[in-house]
Structure formats: structure tokens, C-alpha cells
Amino acid sequence: MPLSTQSQGDAEQYVLVASLDNARNLSNILKAITFKDHAIFSATPNGLKVTVEDSKCLQANAFIQAEIFQEFTIRDDSVGFQVNLTVLLDCLNIFGGSTVPGVSTALRMCYKGYGYPLTLFLEEGGVVTVCKINTQEPEEPVDFEFCSTNVTNKVILLSESLKEAFSELDMTSEVLQITMSPSQPYFRLSTFGNSGNAHYDYPKDSDMMELFRCTKTQTNRYKMSLLKPSTKALALSCKVSVRTDSRGFLSLQYLVRNDDGQICFVEYFCCPDEEEQ
Amino acid sequence: MWCELSQANFSDEYQMEGGGRVPRTTRSAWSINRVVTHDVPVDVIPRRLWNEFKEPSMPDFDVSIYLPPLKTLKNIVDRMKNLSNFLVMEANLSGEMNLKIETDLVSVTTHFKDLGNPPWGDEASQEGGPSQSRDPEAMAQARVDIRKLQQFLMGQQVNPSKAMCNIVHERVVHLILLHEDVSLQYFIPAVA
Numbered sequence: 001m002p003l004s005t006q007s008q009g010d011a012e013q014y015v016l017v018a019s020l021d022n023a024r025n026l027s028n029i030l031k032a033i034t035f036k037d038h039a040i041f042s043a044t045p046n047g048l049k050v051t052v053e054d055s056k057c058l059q060a061n062a063f064i065q066a067e068i069f070q071e072f073t074i075r076d077d078s079v080g081f082q083v084n085l086t087v088l089l090d091c092l093n094i095f096g097g098s099t100v101p102g103v104s105t106a107l108r109m110c111y112k113g114y115g116y117p118l119t120l121f122l123e124e125g126g127v128v129t130v131c132k133i134n135t136q137e138p139e140e141p142v143d144f145e146f147c148s149t150n151v152t153n154k155v156i157l158l159s160e161s162l163k164e165a166f167s168e169l170d171m172t173s174e175v176l177q178i179t180m181s182p183s184q185p186y187f188r189l190s191t192f193g194n195s196g197n198a199h200y201d202y203p204k205d206s207d208m209m210e211l212f213r214c215t216k217t218q219t220n221r222y223k224m225s226l227l228k229p230s231t232k233a234l235a236l237s238c239k240v241s242v243r244t245d246s247r248g249f250l251s252l253q254y255l256v257r258n259d260d261g262q263i264c265f266v267e268y269f270c271c272p273d274e275e276e277q
Numbered sequence: 278m279w280c281e282l283s284q285a286n287f288s289d290e291y292q293m294e295g296g297g298r299v300p301r302t303t304r305s306a307w308s309i310n311r312v313v314t315h316d317v318p319v320d321v322i323p324r325r326l327w328n329e330f331k332e333p334s335m336p337d338f339d340v341s342i343y344l345p346p347l348k349t350l351k352n353i354v355d356r357m358k359n360l361s362n363f364l365v366m367e368a369n370l371s372g373e374m375n376l377k378i379e380t381d382l383v384s385v386t387t388h389f390k391d392l393g394n395p396p397w398g399d400e401a402s403q404e405g406g407p408s409q410s411r412d413p414e415a416m417a418q419a420r421v422d423i424r425k426l427q428q429f430l431m432g433q434q435v436n437p438s439k440a441m442c443n444i445v446h447e448r449v450v451h452l453i454l455l456h457e458d459v460s461l462q463y464f465i466p467a468v469a
Contacts, residue, residue, distance in 0.1 A: 128388045
């Protein structure tokens with residue numbers, strides 16, 4: 001049955017209905033934050049936010065605005081639930097995630113509210129798959145209290161410049177050290193591994209540096225194991241903003257263009273490693 | 278699994294050497310520039326034991342249906358394998374087939390339509406009468422181990438001219454691939 005008439009009769013009972021002609025516009029961005037099994041979904045009339053956390057020290061958020069969806073209907077001010085993200089991704093890619101041009105999986109995602117499963121209707125080439133994924137009560141995401149007024153240093157870089165560095169990062173180093181300064185070395189990534197130390201410097205007048213706003217020299221270390229998943233978001237993105245606040249908390253914001261050229265954001269927050277300077 | 282190969286298609290020369298050591302068949306193929314020889318070790322089965330190796334007979338199936346494109350089926354079954362170890366295959370005489378999995382975490386159902394049913398599906402039952410009055414919408418189903426279905430689907434590199442499936446309700450799924458002179462039949466028993 002065509003997805004559009006699927007729930008005409010029961011549109012009333014869903015608190016959230018979101019449709020996409022191309023399910024990849026959701027599944028690709030979710031892959032950028034899949035490092036834990038569970039994700040918190042939070043929907044408002046503005047769109048969908050999906051949050052994944054690790055040990056209260058790392059938080060990743062994916063934002064997909066309502067305009068990205070072909071249909072986005074929400075009955076309450078805010079709808080939230082928690083769901084197994086790996087299961088959700090397997091369902092979104094049930095037809096194999098083909099990259100044949102012109103062939104895409106259509107998605108209609110429906111939720112009836114607390115206690116109900118998340119229902120996905122997926123269609124490709126006339127074949128329909130219905131998935132019902134159990135939901136749990138959403139946990140409250142950590143508030144990192146990262147506010148723009150407290151930002152000491154900010155740079156925006158073209159992602160291609162960081163991709164090479166991140167792919168070569170010495171994984172034997174327990175930490176990734178980020179130095180930001182109004183003077184040399186401006187922006188530096190450092191690792192301290194078994195074979196030695198490595199530094200990646202990005203001068204402030206580099207072509208890759210779109211914005212450079214550093215007010216004070218700061219050096220902070222972050223656990224490599226926490227930041228490593230952010231490489232997936234980096235791979236998808238065209239630009240990344242790196243900000244630190246007075247406490248040394250890190251905010252990485254990635255600008256991602258989907259298959260249709262529309263913009264979505266992925267954001268990572270990370271606490272500094274405790275044994276600091 | 279039971280596979281029949283017509284000898285004539287595979288070689289111009291087909292030799293069996295007994296000899297006291299491991300018997301071998303040697304196939305040789307000639308082309309303009311080269312000769313390719315394959316030595317395939319075989320166990321020769323004495324004639325007195327031939328009865329034990331009979332082609333499995335076609336079971337009295339409840340539904341017979343053409344399979345959807347094997348590549349599509351393989352993609353879906355591969356993903357379902359991530360979610361569950363068992364899958365229910367069901368089909369009816371109206372050309373509809375469903376694949377279903379159900380676990381504590383998730384339930385997934387894929388619906389195929391307009392697949393078509395082979396014409397001899399209606400004569401399935403040897404007794405004649407009962408099957409003709411089978412409700413075309415009624416589903417015959419069997420729950421099978423996904424890995425076994427995956428194994429069958431891995432053979433889809435050969436593009437079969439016909440692929441079909443017979444289901445004996447809650448007993449067995451019988452899959453048949455036909456390609457020129459080769460037929461491949463695959464029986465998957467149902468599990469509880």
C-alpha cells in the first residue's frame with residue numbers, strides 16, 4: 001500500500017509523523033553519531049534531535065530540521081523516546097542501502113506516544129517493509145552548560161584539512177591535545193604515543209581556516225577514545241567549528257550536506273581530561 | 278542440497294579412472310589456444326548403494342510461488358540476520374510473500390506482491406481435489422534459520438532463469454533455481 005495513504009485513518013493517533021522520500025537523509029547523519037547502542041530522540045515543531053552519550057563525558061547530537069522532511073507533523077510541543085540506534089539503522093537500511101542513482105528508500109516514521117514502539121514504513125521498488133522498534137523512557141541528556149558567551153576560542157576549518165589529520169591520529173596516544181592561541185602555533189593538534197609525539201599545526205591565515213577568533217592561549221587534553229567517534233561526523237561534513245570555553249570544554253560542530261544538498265548539523269561536546277596542566 | 282548437472286554440457290571428454298587410488302574424473306576442455314584440465318576427486322558409490330541416494334521427491338507443498346529478485350531478497354535477509362536468528366517465510370496463491378522476524382527489541386515484516394504463482398501450484402496435491410479449493414489469500418508459512426536462507430542466497434551470483442519457492446506449512450521451505458540445464462534444489466526444514 002502506498003505510504004501516503006497508509007495511516008490516513010489513524011493519523012489522529014500518532015503524536016509524531018515524519019516522512020522522507022530518501023531515508024538516507026536520516027540514516028547517513030545517524031551513522032555520524034552511532035558509537036553507543038542507545039539514542040535519545042527529541043522532537044519539537046522545529047525538527048528532530050538525536051542524542052548519544054558516553055559516560056557523561058561525551059555527547060553527540062544530530063539535528064535534522066523539520067524542513068528537511070517531506071512531512072513532519074507533531075501533536076505535542078515536545079515528544080521524546082529512547083531507542084536502540086543500531087537496530088534503527090539496520091531497519092532504515094533494510095533494503096541494503098543501495099547507491100544506485102534514482103533508487104531510494106522512502107520512509108514514514110510514526111510514533112503513538114509513551115509505551116508504544118517506533119513504527120517505520122519503508123518502501124523501495126514496490127516492496128514495503130514495516131518495522132516496529134521498542135522504545136524506552138528517554139534519559140535526561142547531560143547539560144554541558146556550554147554557552148556561546150563563555151567561549152574563549154573559536155575556529156572554523158574546512159573539513160578536508162582535518163580529515164587527513166584525524167585519519168592519521170596516533171591511536172596509541174591516550175589523549176588528543178588541542179592548543180588554541182592568538183599567537184603561534186594558533187591551532188595545534190597533538191598526540192603522545194608509543195612512537196613519539198606528533199603535532200598538526202594550522203596557521204591562522206591558512207586557506208583552510210575560514211574563521212579564526214582566539215582570545216587567549218589554551219591547551220586542553222581530551223581522551224582519544226572519546227573523540228575518536230567524531231571522525232565519522234568529520235568524514236560527512238564540509239566544515240567544522242572548534243570552540244573551547246573557559247573551563248576547557250570542547251564543542252565540535254559539523255556542517256553536513258545530505259544527498260539533496262540540504263544542511264544538517266552534528267555537534268560533539270567533550271569534557272577535558274582530568275589530569276590537566 | 279541436491280544439484281543435477283547434465284554431463285553433456287560440461288565437457289567434450291569425461292574420464293573415470295578407477296585404478297586403486299583415489300578415483301578422479303578428469304574434465305578437459307579444448308579451445309583454440311589451450312587445454313584446461315580439472316581433476317575433481319570423487320567418491321565412487323557402488324551400484325548397490327544407489328538406492329540410498331535418491332533425488333528428494335517434491336513434497337506435497339501448500340503454496341508454490343516465484344521468488345522476488347534474489348538480489349533484493351539477499352539484501353533484506355542480510356539485514357534481518359543482524360536482528361534475529363530466525364525468520365518466518367509465508368506465501369499465498371495470490372502472488373504475495375512476507376518475510377517476518379520478531380524479537381524482544383523489534384519486529385520487521387517485508388511484503389512482496391505480484392510475484393506470480395507457477396501454474397502447477399494448483400495441482401500441488403496428488404489427491405487432486407483439496408488444493409483447488411485452497412483460499413488464494415491463505416498464507417502457508419514456515420519458520421527457518423536465517424543462516425540457511427542466507428546460504429541459499431549466496432548462490433545468486435548465477436542469474437537463474439527461474440527461481441521459485443514451495444512451502445509446506447510449518448514443515449519445510451523448498452527453493453528451486455533453474456538456469457539452462459542446471460537445477461538447484463534447496464530444502465530448509467522449519468523450526469518450532
